[in-house]
Amino acid sequence: MRRFALIALPYAWLLALFLVPFGIVLKISLSDIALAIPPYTPTLDPGAGWAGLKAFLSQLDFENFVFLTSDDLYWKAYLSSLQIAVIATFLTLLVGYPIAYGMANAPDHWRPTLMMLVILPFWTSFLIRVYSWMGILSTEGYLNQLLIGMGLISEPLTILNTPVAVYIGIVYTYLPFMILPIYSTLERMDGSLLEAAEDLGCSRLTAFWLVTVPLSKNGIVAGCFLVFIPTIGEFVIPSLLGGSRTLMIGKVLWEEFFNNRDWPVASAVAVVLLLILIIPIILFQRNEQKQRETEG
Amino acid sequence: MRRLTWFNATSLTLGFAFLYLPMLILIIYSFNESKLVTVWAGFSTRWYGELLRDEAFIDAALVTLRVAVASSTIATVLGTMAALVLVRAGRFPGRTLFSGMIYAPLVMPEVITGLSLLLLFIGIGLDRGILTIILAHTTFSMAFVAVVVSSRLMSFDRSLEEAALDLGCSPFDAFRLVTLPIIAPAVISGWLLAFTLSLDDLVIASFTAGPSATTLPIKIWSSIRLGVSPEINALSTIMIGIVAVGVITASLVTKRASLRQQAEERAAAQQA
Numbered sequence: 109m110r111r112f113a114l115i116a117l118p119y120a121w122l123l124a125l126f127l128v129p130f131g132i133v134l135k136i137s138l139s140d141i142a143l144a145i146p147p148y149t150p151t152l153d154p155g156a157g158w159a160g161l162k163a164f165l166s167q168l169d170f171e172n173f174v175f176l177t178s179d180d181l182y183w184k185a186y187l188s189s190l191q192i193a194v195i196a197t198f199l200t201l202l203v204g205y206p207i208a209y210g211m212a213n214a215p216d217h218w219r220p221t222l223m224m225l226v227i228l229p230f231w232t233s234f235l236i237r238v239y240s241w242m243g244i245l246s247t248e249g250y251l252n253q254l255l256i257g258m259g260l261i262s263e264p265l266t267i268l269n270t271p272v273a274v275y276i277g278i279v280y281t282y283l284p285f286m287i288l289p290i291y292s293t294l295e296r297m298d299g300s301l302l303e304a305a306e307d308l309g310c311s312r313l314t315a316f317w318l319v320t321v322p323l324s325k326n327g328i329v330a331g332c333f334l335v336f337i338p339t340i341g342e343f344v345i346p347s348l349l350g351g352s353r354t355l356m357i358g359k360v361l362w363e364e365f366f367n368n369r370d371w372p373v374a375s376a377v378a379v380v381l382l383l384i385l386i387i388p389i390i391l392f393q394r395n396e397q398k399q400r401e402t403e404g
Numbered sequence: 405m406r407r408l409t410w411f412n413a414t415s416l417t418l419g420f421a422f423l424y425l426p427m428l429i430l431i432i433y434s435f436n437e438s439k440l441v442t443v444w445a446g447f448s449t450r451w452y453g454e455l456l457r458d459e460a461f462i463d464a465a466l467v468t469l470r471v472a473v474a475s476s477t478i479a480t481v482l483g484t485m486a487a488l489v490l491v492r493a494g495r496f497p498g499r500t501l502f503s504g505m506i507y508a509p510l511v512m513p514e515v516i517t518g519l520s521l522l523l524l525f526i527g528i529g530l531d532r533g534i535l536t537i538i539l540a541h542t543t544f545s546m547a548f549v550a551v552v553v554s555s556r557l558m559s560f561d562r563s564l565e566e567a568a569l570d571l572g573c574s575p576f577d578a579f580r581l582v583t584l585p586i587i588a589p590a591v592i593s594g595w596l597l598a599f600t601l602s603l604d605d606l607v608i609a610s611f612t613a614g615p616s617a618t619t620l621p622i623k624i625w626s627s628i629r630l631g632v633s634p635e636i637n638a639l640s641t642i643m644i645g646i647v648a649v650g651v652i653t654a655s656l657v658t659k660r661a662s663l664r665q666q667a668e669e670r671a672a673a674q675q676a
Contacts, residue, residue: 110575115493115502118486118546122505125543129520132527207419210412222416224655229423231647233604235621236640240426243433243632248442250429283423341513343607348628358515362607365519375523378516389511 137172137375172376181360182377186384189357192271192346193339196278200335201328203279204286208327209320211287212294219295226291230284238277238348245273245349269351277345282338286331293327294320326399333392340388341381357381427644434637441632451638461639464623468603471534471619475541476598482542483549483598484591490550491557509547517544518611525612532614540612541602548601549594556590589658596654600647 176182211222229237244250245268252264267273297320305315321328343358350356357377365374434452438445455461486506493499509517521540525532560583568578584591606621613619620639627633 111493114485115489115496118482118489118506119498119502121482121543121546122486122502125521125524125539126505126509127501129524132523133516133520136523203419203422206411206415210416210419213409213412214416220655220659224651225420225423228648228651229427231600231651232427233621233640233643233647235604235606235624236430236643237427239624239628239632239636239640240430242628243441243637244426244429246442246632250442253442280422280426337511338513341515343513343515358513361515361519365611371523374519378519381513382516385511385513392511393507 133375133378136372137379138170139372140171172372173380175373176376176380181355182357182380185355185357185360186380188355189340189342190384192274192278192354192356193336193342196275196282196339197332197336199275200279200282200286201332204283204331205290205328207283208287208290208294211291212297223291226284226287234281235344237281238345241273241277241280241349242268245276268349269353271350271354273349273351274346274354274356277349278335278339278342281345282335285334289330289334290324290327293324297323326395329395330392330399333388333395337385337388337392340385427640430637431641431644434634434641436634436637439634441634441637451634452642455635455638455642458635460618461620461623461635464618464620467534467617468620471537471541471609471617472599472602475538475602476545476595478538478542479546479598480549480591480595483546483594484553484587486546486550487553487557490554506547506550509544510551512544514605514607515611518608521608522611531616532612533617536612536614537609537617537619540608541598541605544608545598545601548597549591552594552597553587553590556587560586589661 207226211219211226214222242249246252247264247266247268249268251267252261255261256264267276301319301323302315305319306312310318341358342356343362346354346356346359347362350359358381361374361377361381364370364377433441433444435447435449436444437448437450486502490503490506518540521536521543522532525536525539530536564586565578565582568582569575573581604621605619606625609619610622610625613622624636624639627636
C-alpha cells in the first residue's frame with residue numbers, strides 16, 4: 109500500500125502536468141483556428157464514448173502541418189536552428205576542450221577551485237549571462253571601444269544582431285556543459301598511457317591525437333549532446349543577441365503564439381520540433397547507457 | 405603527469421577570462437554614474453538606489469522568491485519519491501513510461517514545456533498566476549531532483565537500511581532515520597538546483613504567468629528587450645553577488661563535511 113502511494117503520487121503529477129499537456133498540444137496542432145477563446149476546435153468528448161471518438165477523429169486535419177511545409181519561414185527556421193546548433197556545438201567543443209584539458213592537468217590542489225569556477229556561472233542567471241554580452245557587442249559597446257582605442261579598426265564592427273553574436277552567446281552560456289563531461293573523462297585517464305606512447309616514439313601532439321582524444325571520446329560525445337540538444341530550441345539567445353535576421357525555431361514558436369496568437373500553428377511547430385529532437389535524444393541516451401555499461 | 409605547461413596555463417587563463425570578463429564588466433558598469441551605459445562617467449551607486457525604489461522590481465522579486473521556494477520544495481518531495489521509485493521499486497506496470505516522463509523534461513525545449521502547460525491551464529480553466537507558475541516549475545524541476553537523488557541512491561549501501569528493518573524499525577522509520585540522513589546532501593543539492601532553475605526561468609514563466617504575476621526574469625526581459633539598462637546592471641550585480649556567496653559557502657561547507665567524514669572513517673578504522 110505504501111509502495112503504491114510512493115509510485116502513484118509522482119506518477120499522477122507527471123501524467124497530469126507532463127503527458128496530458130502534450131496530448132493537448134498534439135490535439136491542437138490538428139485543430140482549426142477558431143475565433144473563440146480558447147482559439148481551437150474540435151474537442152474530444154470522453155462522455156460520448158466510441159461515437160465521440162469517431163466524431164473527433166473525423167474532424168482532425170493536418171492542415172497546420174501542410175501549412176508548415178508550404179511556408180518558407182518554417183522549414184528555413186528548422187534548418188537554420190539545426191545549422192546554428194551544429195556550428196555552435198563545434199565552437200563550444202573547440203573552446204571547452206583546452207579548458208577541460210588544462211583543468212585535468214592542473215596541480216591537484218587547484219582542481220576543486222577550478223571546478224567551482226566552472227560551476228559558478230552555471231548557477232548564475234542565464235538571462236543575465238546572455239544580457240552581459242549586449243553591452244560588449246553593441247556598435248558603441250565595450251569591444252568596439254577597445255578595438256577602436258587600440259587603433260585596430262576605424263569603423264565600429266556590427267556584431268550584435270548577427271549570427272556571430274548568437275554563436276558567442278551559445279558558446280558562453282553552454283560552456284560548462286561541455287567542460288564538465290570532458291574534464292571528468294580526462295581526469296580519470298591513466299597518465300602512464302601517454303608516457304608509453306611517448307616512449308614508443310610518438311611526439312606529444314601525436315600522442316594527444318592517438319591516445320588522449322580517443323580516450324576522452326565519451327566526454328566529448330556527452331558534452332556535444334548536452335550543448336546541441338538545448339540549443340536547437342533556444343529562445344533567449346537568438347532573441348537578445350540575434351536580432352531579426354537570425355531565424356531559430358524557438359523564436360518562431362514564441363512569436364507564432366504571443367504575437368500572431370495562432371495556437372494551432374504554434375502547436376504544430378512544437379510537435380515537429382519534438383520529432384526532430386527525438387533522434388539526438390535517443391542517441392544521447394544510448395551513449396550514456398553504453399558508458400555506464402563499460403564503467404560498470 | 406600533472407605539470408602546468410605553458411599551454412595549459414594559457415588555455416586556463418583565457419578560458420576563465422572568457423567566462424568571467426563579461427560578468428566583471430557588468431559589475432563595474434553597474435557603478436557607472438551615466439545613463440549611457442557604455443560611457444564611463446564616474447563612480448556612483450545611483451542605480452542601486454533607483455532599483456530599490458522601483459516597486460515593480462521589488463514586487464517581482466517577491467513573487468519570484470515565493471514561486472521558487474514553493475516549487476523547489478514540492479519538487480524536492482516529488483523528485484525524491486520518484487528517485488526512490490526508479491532505484492528501489494523494481495518492476496511495476498508503466499515503469500518505462502514513468503522513467504521516460506522523469507527524464508524527458510531534462511531535454512525538453514522550454515518553449516514546448518511552457519506552451520503545453522499553458523494550453524492545459526487554459527483547457528481546465530485555471531486562472532494564470534502564481535499558482536500556475538509554481539505547478540509548471542515543480543513539474544520541470546522535479547526531474548532534476550530525481551536525477552541528482554537517484555544517482556546518490558544507487559551508490560547507497562542497502563544493507564544499512566535492511567539492518568534497521570531487522571532491528572525492528574518500521575519501513576518509514578528506517579527511511580527517516582537511516583536512508584534520509586545518508587541521501588540528505590543529494591536532496592539538499594536537488595532543492596538548490598530546483599530553486600535556482602525556478603529563479604532563473606524566463607520562458608516557462610512567460611507562458612504560464614498571467615498578467616497578475618510578474619516574476620523577476622519576466623521583468624528583466626521586458627527591460628532589456630530594447631537594450632542595456634543601468635538598473636538591470638545593478639540588479640545583475642546583486643544577483644551575481646548572492647550566487648557567488650552561496651556557491652562559495654556551499655563548497656566550503658561540503659569540503660568541511662567531507663574532511664570530517666574522512667576523519668571519522670579513519671577513527672573508526674583505527675578502532676576496528
